[in-house]
Amino acid sequence: MSITIRDVAKAAGVSITTVSRALNGYSDVGEKTRRKVALVAQELNYRPNAVARSLVMNETKTIGLLVSELTRDRVGHFFMFRVMHGMHDRLAELGYDLILFSTTTARQRLVSYLDFCMQRRLDGVIVMGIRLDDPYIQEVVDSPLSSVVIDLPLQSERCGYVMTDNVYGVKLAVRHLFDRGHRTIGFVNGYSQAAVSRDRLRGYEEGLVQMGLPVDRTLMHEADFSLPGGGDGLQQLLQARPDLTAIAFASDLMAIGGLQRARELGIAVPERLAIVGFDDIELAEFSTPPLTTIRQKRLEMGMRAAEMVVATIKNQAAPHGILLAPELVVRGTT
Amino acid sequence: MSITIRDVAKAAGVSITTVSRALNGYSDVGEKTRRKVALVAQELNYRPNAVARSLVMNETKTIGLLVSELTRDRVGHFFMFRVMHGMHDRLAELGYDLILFSTTTARQRLVSYLDFCMQRRLDGVIVMGIRLDDPYIQEVVDSPLSSVVIDLPLQSERCGYVMTDNVYGVKLAVRHLFDRGHRTIGFVNGYSQAAVSRDRLRGYEEGLVQMGLPVDRTLMHEADFSLPGGGDGLQQLLQARPDLTAIAFASDLMAIGGLQRARELGIAVPERLAIVGFDDIELAEFSTPPLTTIRQKRLEMGMRAAEMVVATIKNQAAPHGILLAPELVVRGTT
DNA sequence: CTGTTAGCGCCTTCAC
DNA sequence: GTGAAGGCGCTAACAG
Numbered sequence: 001m002s003i004t005i006r007d008v009a010k011a012a013g014v015s016i017t018t019v020s021r022a023l024n025g026y027s028d029v030g031e032k033t034r035r036k037v038a039l040v041a042q043e044l045n046y047r048p049n050a051v052a053r054s055l056v057m058n059e060t061k062t063i064g065l066l067v068s069e070l071t072r073d074r075v076g077h078f079f080m081f082r083v084m085h086g087m088h089d090r091l092a093e094l095g096y097d098l099i100l101f102s103t104t105t106a107r108q109r110l111v112s113y114l115d116f117c118m119q120r121r122l123d124g125v126i127v128m129g130i131r132l133d134d135p136y137i138q139e140v141v142d143s144p145l146s147s148v149v150i151d152l153p154l155q156s157e158r159c160g161y162v163m164t165d166n167v168y169g170v171k172l173a174v175r176h177l178f179d180r181g182h183r184t185i186g187f188v189n190g191y192s193q194a195a196v197s198r199d200r201l202r203g204y205e206e207g208l209v210q211m212g213l214p215v216d217r218t219l220m221h222e223a224d225f226s227l228p229g230g231g232d233g234l235q236q237l238l239q240a241r242p243d244l245t246a247i248a249f250a251s252d253l254m255a256i257g258g259l260q261r262a263r264e265l266g267i268a269v270p271e272r273l274a275i276v277g278f279d280d281i282e283l284a285e286f287s288t289p290p291l292t293t294i295r296q297k298r299l300e301m302g303m304r305a306a307e308m309v310v311a312t313i314k315n316q317a318a319p320h321g322i323l324l325a326p327e328l329v330v331r332g333t334t
Numbered sequence: 335m336s337i338t339i340r341d342v343a344k345a346a347g348v349s350i351t352t353v354s355r356a357l358n359g360y361s362d363v364g365e366k367t368r369r370k371v372a373l374v375a376q377e378l379n380y381r382p383n384a385v386a387r388s389l390v391m392n393e394t395k396t397i398g399l400l401v402s403e404l405t406r407d408r409v410g411h412f413f414m415f416r417v418m419h420g421m422h423d424r425l426a427e428l429g430y431d432l433i434l435f436s437t438t439t440a441r442q443r444l445v446s447y448l449d450f451c452m453q454r455r456l457d458g459v460i461v462m463g464i465r466l467d468d469p470y471i472q473e474v475v476d477s478p479l480s481s482v483v484i485d486l487p488l489q490s491e492r493c494g495y496v497m498t499d500n501v502y503g504v505k506l507a508v509r510h511l512f513d514r515g516h517r518t519i520g521f522v523n524g525y526s527q528a529a530v531s532r533d534r535l536r537g538y539e540e541g542l543v544q545m546g547l548p549v550d551r552t553l554m555h556e557a558d559f560s561l562p563g564g565g566d567g568l569q570q571l572l573q574a575r576p577d578l579t580a581i582a583f584a585s586d587l588m589a590i591g592g593l594q595r596a597r598e599l600g601i602a603v604p605e606r607l608a609i610v611g612f613d614d615i616e617l618a619e620f621s622t623p624p625l626t627t628i629r630q631k632r633l634e635m636g637m638r639a640a641e642m643v644v645a646t647i648k649n650q651a652a653p654h655g656i657l658l659a660p661e662l663v664v665r666g667t668t
Numbered sequence: 669c670t671g672t673t674a675g676c677g678c679c680t681t682c683a684c
Numbered sequence: 685g686t687g688a689a690g691g692c693g694c695t696a697a698c699a700g
Contacts, residue, residue: 002452004677015687020679030685047445047453051388052677056692060385062433074616081411088434097454099396099433100422111381118336119381120431227620260622282408283617286561288594338693349671354695364669386693390676 003044012040023048054121062097063309064117064125068134075226075253076129078281079298083150086302087126094310096123103136113139124309126150131193146312146319148305152195153321158312160319162305166199167206169294169326173248173276174207176292180334182246182274183213188233188258190225190250197222200250200278219244223254230254231261238267245273246334252277252284252293259287259333275333289332297324337378346374357382388455396431397643398451398459402468409560409587410463412615413632417484420636421460428644430457437470447473458643460484465527480646480653482639486529487655492646494653496639500533501540503628503660507582507610508541510626514668516580516608517547522567522592524559524584531556534584534612553578557588564588565595572601579607580668586611586618586627593621593667609667612660623666630660 009016014033022029022037029037040046054060065087067080088098099122113136117125124146130137132152140147141156149161170187177185187204190197201220208215218240223229230249234257238244249255255277262269269275269289277284280295304322311317343350348367356363356371363371374380388394399421401414422432433456447470451459458480464471466486474481475490483495504521511519521538524531535554542549552574557563564583568591572578583589589611596603603609603623611618614629638656645651 005679006677016678017680017687018685021686024679028685033685045449047449049389049455049677050453051385051394051455052692053679054385054692055383055389055677055694056679058692065434077411077415081415084434088436089438092435097433097435099431100399100418101426101431102422104423115379115381119384121383121385227617257620260620264622283561286591286594288598339695340693350694351672351696352670355670358695362669367669383693386676387695388676389678389693390695392676 002049003046005046005048008037008041008044008046011044012037058121059123059313060121061095062099062120062122063091063306064120064122065098065100066103066113066125066127066130066136066140067100068103068130068136073129078253078283079251079279079296080129082298083128083302083305086299087306088302090303090306091310094306096306096310103130103134114143114145117143117145124148124313126305126309127152132195133193146309148308148312148319150301150305155319155321158319160308160312160321162301162308162322162324163196164296164301164326165323166196166326167203169278169296170200170203170248170250171207171210172326172328173278173294174204174211176328176330176334177246177248177274177276178207178211178213180246180274184219184241184243184245185213186219186221186237186241186244186247188221188223188230188237188247188249188254190223190254192222194225197250204248223250225251225254227253227257227260230257232257234258234261235265238265238273246275247273248276248278250278252279252281252291255291255293255333256283256287259289259291270333277333280329284329285331287333292331292334293329294326295329296326300324336383337380339380339382342371342375342378342380345378346371392455393457393647394455395429396433396454396456397425397640398454398456399432399434400437400447400459400461400464400470400474401434402437402464402470412587412617413585413613413630414463416632417462417636417639420633420638421640422636424637424640425644428640430640430644437464437468448477448479451477451479458482458647460639460643461486466529467527480643482642482646482653484635484639489653489655492653494642494646494655496635496642496656496658497530498630498635498660499657500530500660501537503612503630504534504537504582504584505541505544506660506662507612507628508538508545510662510664510668511580511582511608511610512541512545512547514580514608518553518575518577518579519547520553520555520571520575520578520581522555522557522564522571522581522583522588524557524588526556528559531584538582557584559585559588561587561591561594564591566591568592568595569599572599572607580609581607582610582612584612586613586615586625589625589627589667590617590621593623593625604667611667614663618663619665621667626665626668627663628660629663631658634658 128150221233223233277293284291356368462484555567557567611627618625
């Protein structure tokens with residue numbers, strides 16, 4: 001077996017209590033005792049058993065990352081992976097571990113969200129990639145467990161959220177297009193079950209209004225965030241409105257799909273048609289032409305989410321909503 | 335506080351022990367007692383505290399997923415995300431949780447790999463995306479902790495591995511190109527710190543030999559698995575060997591980069607130059623033309639890795655090496 | 669079949 | 685400043 005606090009106590013010739021206090025930096029320990037204990041612990045390569053500690057402290061220092069059925073979404077990783085990095089890294093700094101689970105997992109076990117988390121004694125949860133219509137989200141929000149939701153503006157006593165200011169983002173895109181001289185600007189959105197889609201649509205409409213441009217249903221198309229979906233969107237939009245000179249997409253992947261389709265159709269980008277994406281995924285820089293897009297600060301989203309759960313857990317701050325400002329990245333498609 | 339086994343015992347009018355046994359399906363419990371206990375537990379919505387159980391059982395039912403510095407690699411998610419799905423899903427079925435951590439995290443804390451895992455009482459570890467030259471891998475292999483490595487043929491008493499048969503895979507690509515009439519076939523490899531690169535190179539060379547084709551250094555290029563890297567590879571190869579009629583790439587992303595570059599250079603694919611990728615990432619299907627490639631069964635890789643750690647933990651099977659057969663997916667670039 | 673007793677490894681009053 | 689004692693929630697002999 002691995003060595004316990006008892007071994008250290010014995011070796012150092014003090015009581016278990018003293019070892020515990022010495023190692024946890026309590027002030028009421030003699031300086032020489034502390035040093036002695038530290039030394040012995042070092043020599044024995046003692047590592048406190050996190051499980052035992054969790055039991056008595058009633059905290060596991062573990063955050064759950066709840067992702068909706070991982071399998072279904074084939075392209076979510078473009079966005080989510082970096083967010084996960086940010087989350088993981090910041091959580092590690094804060095002394096927390098990240099444990100992965102999906103709604104299906106919990107559902108399979110026929111237990112409620114809260115039961116699932118309580119059983120594991122998670123200290124908090126971060127939710128990502130969940131649709132508006134997922135029944136779990138309500139449980140999350142109502143739960144007494146600290147949580148942060150990404151890309152869904154849900155808020156309650158113990159639940160905050162982090163998302164990009166999507167309205168502002170698409171406005172940025174529209175304004176940019178307007179500045180480039182475009183007056184007939186289309187919009188290809190993602191599916192409506194995503195909260196971000198609603199905001200992006202609003203950003204598009206408000207952007208048009210702000211520029212003094214008419215808002216017209218025939219300029220909008222609802223796709224599914226996929227590559228071919230973006231291509232189809234472009235094609236249908238262009239068919240309905242041949243006078244279109246620019247299209248804003250609600251995701252880079254769709255924009256790249258649009259880019260491909262445009263090439264197949266012999267439509268020159270950006271000469272005949274300008275395109276703006278959304279996200280700034282790794283691929284955006286390398287499309288041909290390189291994609292002009294609205295950058296989401298994904299790493300930061302993850303970090304902020306991490307900070308917020310932890311702050312909520314420690315009651316250092318009430319959960320709130322964070323809206324991260326995206327930024328325009330001008331490349332070759334406009 | 336949440337309700338404990340004691341509450342159930344009290345409510346059911348039996349001892350704690352009986353509750354434990356009844357709920358854990360031991361046979362030595364009276365049928366009516368069992369039912370009574372189950373009912374009460376149900377009514378009270380009792381969930382056994384996993385932490386307490388872990389402490390006494392000395393197992394956490396938790397597997398660590400060790401990924402090398404998440405941040406550095408910008409394109410790893412194309413491959414890794416699906417593998418993670420497979421891993422997560424199978425582990426969930428087997429009753430294990432997956433906890434994410436990176437080499438940097440552990441390193442920051444200045445503890446060795448083993449200490450890191452022991453402190454958390456992980457039951458096992460799966461390692462992915464680690465380079466050959468990472469100092470951690472030796473620790474993993476030597477460790478008494480059950481582990482499985484993905485894409486690195488490391489094996490020991492408690493360590494097995496799962497990877498695609500990369501040699502066979504590239505041979506498949508070469509043979510396919512040969513069958514299509516190509517006799518001068520180039521190869522763009524990934525960086526040499528990846529074990530898969532070595533295998534894929536060998537597959538390429540052996541494939542040529544098998545087809546009776548000469549092996550020539552000027553036909554090979556070492557890139558970095560990135561999109562632009564693939565483009566550069568194609569360009570340089572073509573410059574050195576204008577007689578090239580086909581190129582096999584060690585990854586889809588590089589192949590797609592090559593595809594783009596070919597288009598920029600006005601090289602018709604597949605007419606003038608045939609291209610084969612490797613991986614079958616989601617994007618492959620949607621490149622123009624759609625990419626012919628060697629499919630790695632990523633979901634299965636994850637699942638097999640999951641099964642292997644668990645089997646090793648339970649001592650149901652000795653850790654071993656699994657080589658998954660890839661398959662040729664013919665699309666439009668050949 | 670069921671209850672009693674004894675820990676798992678650690679932290680935390682409370683005395684000394 | 686230090687140690688003894690109790691307990692976190694659960695399982696596992698050992699009796700009866």
